[in-house]
Amino acid sequence: MNKNKNSKRRQELVAIAARLFCDQGYETTTVRTLAAEMGIQSGSLFHHFKDKQEILFAVIESGMLHAMEIARQALCEAQTPEERLHALAQAHLSTLLQDRDAHVVAIYEWRSLTDLSRAHLVELRDAYESIWREVIYECQQAGLVPDDQGLRRRLALGALNWTVQWYRPDGPLRPEDLAQTLVDMLLGRSPL
Amino acid sequence: MNKNKNSKRRQELVAIAARLFCDQGYETTTVRTLAAEMGIQSGSLFHHFKDKQEILFAVIESGMLHAMEIARQALCEAQTPEERLHALAQAHLSTLLQDRDAHVVAIYEWRSLTDLSRAHLVELRDAYESIWREVIYECQQAGLVPDDQGLRRRLALGALNWTVQWYRPDGPLRPEDLAQTLVDMLLGRSPL
Amino acid sequence: MNKNKNSKRRQELVAIAARLFCDQGYETTTVRTLAAEMGIQSGSLFHHFKDKQEILFAVIESGMLHAMEIARQALCEAQTPEERLHALAQAHLSTLLQDRDAHVVAIYEWRSLTDLSRAHLVELRDAYESIWREVIYECQQAGLVPDDQGLRRRLALGALNWTVQWYRPDGPLRPEDLAQTLVDMLLGRSPL
Amino acid sequence: MNKNKNSKRRQELVAIAARLFCDQGYETTTVRTLAAEMGIQSGSLFHHFKDKQEILFAVIESGMLHAMEIARQALCEAQTPEERLHALAQAHLSTLLQDRDAHVVAIYEWRSLTDLSRAHLVELRDAYESIWREVIYECQQAGLVPDDQGLRRRLALGALNWTVQWYRPDGPLRPEDLAQTLVDMLLGRSPL
DNA sequence: AATGAATGAGGCTTCATTCAT
């Protein structure tokens, strides 16, 4: 099995799998379909991945790692708590759009992961959410957001994640508007 | 096949299916498992439902019909736009908790429906969302919410729906707090 | 799955499997071939047996149970130690010929059993061998066979078992001759 | 492919294959496992052997050639018919113990050989058995063994071959005792 | 001699569904 987990080729295969899992669902996507779309034979798939499940893991992991990276970069350039919150929301939307397939898969196919894989990804998710926790905490310290045991943070993240259900980048709504409205809601502001 | 779609027995079976589909996923739950949990043989299942897929449809439909009913009742007793918005959010949370299984299934297994079934359920969903649209419109007319092409409504509904991912009724958070915070965010209020 | 382990139908299937496993080997015999020879579809096989391995177990177990039964019956009618020894050898040869398939499979495919199955069959085998141990012990007490820690017993049983490799019932050698010669060798006699 | 069939390297590989085939069975041992134990990659294996099956052939052939060699040497030093019979039994046991892997494989995996390979090995086996035939014949001429169309020879060889099933060199029984008892049984003697 | 990715046929097993009882 090809152990080079970050090879260009592998990343391509993961992207293709992400698309298929997103479109058809993990259980419904057959190994043969995966292979066909990748331009290889079904047997060859198992040189790259131990399991069908390992492909699922790779898809979700790649989405999460990317999300983390983008969030970190976005925060580097932001200063005030509010700016940082805004940057984070923007970054979140960016990955959601850029790696939509992977994130949709993460949401829908979480259950199909093995316990071990899931445990590993839970760590990643916790790491990501702790970034949000931190930024929200800064906002609280600055008196911008009430201390509500993370309630607003959870609602906001939920609202963001749910956007994959309805948001289409080719619609009239710009991502910036989305992020702005989200921040407004979090901070208890109304544009009126 | 039992044509009496609302028979007590059938509703029991649907509830059992909802639980299994929610816990294990639609694709992963076998007809045999369904039958076993229902206390019958797998062959007998097909006297109650034409298809495995029809069971899925019944599960989701029942959740949606229930949601609609609860929403309508809640609105009957509410007067001002804000009260009505609050009542709606509360009602939404209620079904989400009461019929959690069915709603989780609706979210996760939407894809496994046949086109025909999906079309029918889309109608139901649209009917439900139009209730929200209406109430939000009333709030806009009252100057409580900005006119943003449904953006806030969508974010709010997303935030609510996402609660099935993390909200546990046995935790410290009461559903009322959730509904209140949600309304606050929608209306651009901060408890600070 | 059909739980009636002694049904006529099941015994037929086991006999067919025995023949195939004997002729082609367990690993080499495919489930599809098994099913085809049984006149059913490959999927139907799994109503009767949980596993391919369970078929192997059933084949070997049936051979062993039969061997035990025949040995017990033969001993009922024999009196003196030597008669009993002779009856036992004769009985052993009988099963070896009657259930040749099953016994060949037992010898060759022992390794393919699961640990659990093997443990169960080891008990059966031990029970069978203890019959031999007993009869040989009677012969020792009667001064017919030396006490050699079971060495002659083992050599004799080995010689018998090996007959499946070369003995053909349609040859010039009668089973009785075989049994007689075996007993002669065990008792240290020569026809000269 | 390496045409030097007797190269040191090749003999090593054959010995490793013998061990694996003996422990896991021919069908169950994968080419990858073979290669791994040999310290090479699976592709490289095919530079040494045309086929997986050719490895099996090499294993069995080597065991047989060795057996023949040891038998011939043993007979060189023996004089009387009985001495020669004893030497032969002793030699047989020696190879059975020395090359246990190869002989076990010969017994169990005979079926997996191609017809061509099998035919070649049948010649070797016949050559070996004719040595036994000869020595037994000498014993017959000397009045030590009855003329029974090879029945005692076959039983004796079977008893010997079967020893691989139960004999362990680290047990209380010495190979010499085994050989002696075997000869006694063949010649119709009892130590009593 | 060696590598190791790729092949592609084929293996075991599962599963929704049917149908005679």
Place this chain on the structure above:
DNA sequence: TATGAATGAAGCCTCATTCAT
């Protein structure tokens, strides 16, 4: 309504073998 044996298509995965490097 209920049963449960049978179906047969399809799923995931393995494995001996090849071939360009």
